[in-house]
Amino acid sequence: MKKIVYLLPFALTAMSSCENQLICDMSFQTVGFTWSDSTHLPDRVDVVIRETNDSLFSDHTGWSGYYLVATDEHQSLFYKHTYTADVYVYDANDSLLTQNEWLITADECHIQKVSGPEILP
Secondary structure, three states, X not given: OHHHHHHHHHHHHHHHHHHOOOOOOOOOOEEEEEEOOOOOOOOEEEEEEOOOOOEOOOOOOOEOOEEEEEEHHHHHHHEOOOEEEEEEEXXXXXXXXXXXXXXXXXXXXXXXXXXXXXXXX
């Protein structure tokens, strides 16, 4: 019976340390929107973080009809912070089509949208 009593603290410590281990998957997360207006198409999307005044640029261009606001490239900026991303969408004539905001944060692995539209305009 004494062996069980001595091993119990070790077992509890080992179990709790396993819970703290984080394993990130290899997925690439994005925050963005789908454009629904076929008559006025976006040419440029500018993203400015309100709290830091940083402009977000991405090496990724998005997909046909899907426009990026932020990606896992920006995870370190948002890690342990929730920032407001002001998003300005312009057409080819530099006319503002719409302006919206997203709340974005990140965990140890990926960027995450807290709020913001899925579809524009």
